[in-house]
Amino acid sequence: MTAVLATENLTKVYSGEVPVTAVQDVTITVRSGELVALTGPSGSGKTTLLGLLGLLDTPTAGQVRVLGEPAAGLSDRQRTALRARLLGFVFQQFHLLPHLDALGNVEAALRYRGLRADQRRRLAMTALDRVGLVHRFDHQPARLSGGEQQRVAIARALVTSPALILADEPTGNLDTENSQRLLALLDQVASDGAAVVVVTHDEEVAARSHRRIVMRDGAVV
Numbered sequence: 109m110t111a112v113l114a115t116e117n118l119t120k121v122y123s124g125e126v127p128v129t130a131v132q133d134v135t136i137t138v139r140s141g142e143l144v145a146l147t148g149p150s151g152s153g154k155t156t157l158l159g160l161l162g163l164l165d166t167p168t169a170g171q172v173r174v175l176g177e178p179a180a181g182l183s184d185r186q187r188t189a190l191r192a193r194l195l196g197f198v199f200q201q202f203h204l205l206p207h208l209d210a211l212g213n214v215e216a217a218l219r220y221r222g223l224r225a226d227q228r229r230r231l232a233m234t235a236l237d238r239v240g241l242v243h244r245f246d247h248q249p250a251r252l253s254g255g256e257q258q259r260v261a262i263a264r265a266l267v268t269s270p271a272l273i274l275a276d277e278p279t280g281n282l283d284t285e286n287s288q289r290l291l292a293l294l295d296q297v298a299s300d301g302a303a304v305v306v307v308t309h310d311e312e313v314a315a316r317s318h319r320r321i322v323m324r325d326g327a328v329v
């Protein structure tokens with residue numbers, strides 16, 4: 109299987125009076141079709157690592173490659189373009205646009221793809237359907253529950269069919285039924301060929317993953 113994501117000796121040091129090494133010497137590979145759980149105690153560096161993998165943050169040392177393309181040396185604009193082309197990101201704080209309804213938020217991920225408005229709409233409705241939210245398509249985030257907002261964020265991450273999906277605690281706001289549904293969906297997305305990395309404290313999510321990466325004190329153990 110193709111390596112969708114590969115890191116080499118990835119390190120992140122937060123500078124300050126007392127510098128914090130949040131990620132230390134992490135070398136991992138995630139392949140197409142894999143659903144990987146990233147676990148470890150609070151403060152072990154999971155969110156920092158996810159930010160580096162998602163090209164949201166730059167490492168102090170080491171390298172990230174997405175589908176073989178090295179992220180180092182790219183300009184901010186090139187990095188944003190690479191992210192838009194290859195990555196879907198589900199943030200812990202969903203980062204939905206408050207003035208757009210659910211459909212608009214999902215469609216926003218399809219901007220600049222050269223699609224017609226009706227094509228964008230159809231894809232966005234299909235993604236909302238996959239997370240069980242078609243009936244809320246015209247609701248703005250303020251009129252959605254926390255779990256529904258989370259599902260909109262997931263639909264937005266999936267709508268572009270990205271090669272790599274990164275999710276930070278995606279079941280954090282979901283009840284058991286919706287957690288199960290999301291897990292089945294992530295499993296499906298991985299079987300369709302994506303690489304999926306999920307930061308989780310949820311034992312059920314970790315148990316359903318194909319592989320675990322466990323962190324302690326910034327390093328993979």
Ligand SMILES: Nc1ncnc2c1ncn2[C@@H]1O[C@H](COP(=O)(O)OP(=O)(O)OP(=O)(O)O)[C@@H](O)[C@H]1O
Nearest residue numbers: 122128129130148149150151152153154155156157
């Ligand atoms: N912006 C920052 N500046 C300085 N230190 C930071 C910053 N962000 C995180 N840290 C520190 O880096 C370490 C790793 O934090 P990180 O948030 O990556 O851990 P985590 O495993 O995701 O934790 P949690 O499970 O609690 O979300 C912690 O010691 C944290 O205090």
